[in-house]
Amino acid sequence: MTVGTQTAAMRLDSVTKTYGEGDNAVTALRGISLEVPRGTFTAVMGPSGSGKSTFLHCIAGLDQPTTGRVFLGDTELSGLKEAQLTAVRRERIGYVFQAYNLMSALTVRQNITLVARLADMAVDEAWLRELLTRVGMSEYVDRRPGQLSGGQQQRVAIARALATRPDALLADEPTGALDTRTSQEVLKLFRQVVDEIGQTVLMVTHDPVAASYADTVLFLADGQLAGRLYKPSPAEVAEHMTHLGDW
Numbered sequence: 001m002t003v004g005t006q007t008a009a010m011r012l013d014s015v016t017k018t019y020g021e022g023d024n025a026v027t028a029l030r031g032i033s034l035e036v037p038r039g040t041f042t043a044v045m046g047p048s049g050s051g052k053s054t055f056l057h058c059i060a061g062l063d064q065p066t067t068g069r070v071f072l073g074d075t076e077l078s079g080l081k082e083a084q085l086t087a088v089r090r091e092r093i094g095y096v097f098q099a100y101n102l103m104s105a106l107t108v109r110q111n112i113t114l115v116a117r118l119a120d121m122a123v124d125e126a127w128l129r130e131l132l133t134r135v136g137m138s139e140y141v142d143r144r145p146g147q148l149s150g151g152q153q154q155r156v157a158i159a160r161a162l163a164t165r166p167d168a169l170l171a172d173e174p175t176g177a178l179d180t181r182t183s184q185e186v187l188k189l190f191r192q193v194v195d196e197i198g199q200t201v202l203m204v205t206h207d208p209v210a211a212s213y214a215d216t217v218l219f220l221a222d223g224q225l226a227g228r229l230y231k232p233s234p235a236e237v238a239e240h241m242t243h244l245g246d247w
């Protein structure tokens, strides 16, 4: 599928990434080109070591490709100076981690508004209320992370990631530490923010069930794109993965 550049939330253009040099060089990405349309939910799967984290880090501007270009909307990340890149990461990309990464000394409200406060941006109270309602945490604004379950902490982390209304929400194994039922709640939440507020979500996962919540599942193998499925069932995802090696 070819998507016009104007509608792409993210675009990779012949991206390669090599770690180290000479005999120790490891090539993690080997010429990835793709567009992620706005307002869609994409899952990335692949065997261990296939390059998923490297891919996500390049899109997030946390790592630079060795060659090729990465765009967030019309902004080419590799063309930015460090201070500009920091601002893009802070204000235009939301990141959700497997381990939640909330600040334990801060309340739910303080965690969610931290980025805005650090960036000297006004906290949009109406948006904050909507986010808290969406993630089902309105009753918990004054609690600290240690007083919440894992699923609740991950919902706070999602609200935090959405607080600046980012162009893209990137998630690295967001359900990896959650039980089945809580995982489903988090995945439904991703689905809702895509369907109801047009958020773009890109998620790396090992779980075929998690991937089946996405509109598109991309497969990586040995640093290359190795297939793509649209709205697949968990069984179809698992079947595709078995052809790619150990996972």
Ligand SMILES: Nc1ncnc2c1ncn2[C@@H]1O[C@H](COP(=O)(O)OP(=O)(O)OP(=O)(O)O)[C@@H](O)[C@H]1O
Pocket (backbone or CB within 6 Å): 019, 020, 026, 027, 028, 046, 047, 048, 049, 050, 051, 052, 053, 054, 055
């Ligand atoms: N900082 C680094 N230095 C050297 N090699 C690295 C570095 N980071 C990743 N690699 C290598 O690049 C390749 C891709 O790694 P990456 O972490 O992107 O894969 P992955 O698909 O996310 O794996 P996993 O599912 O196990 O987390 C692997 O061979 C890995 O060993």
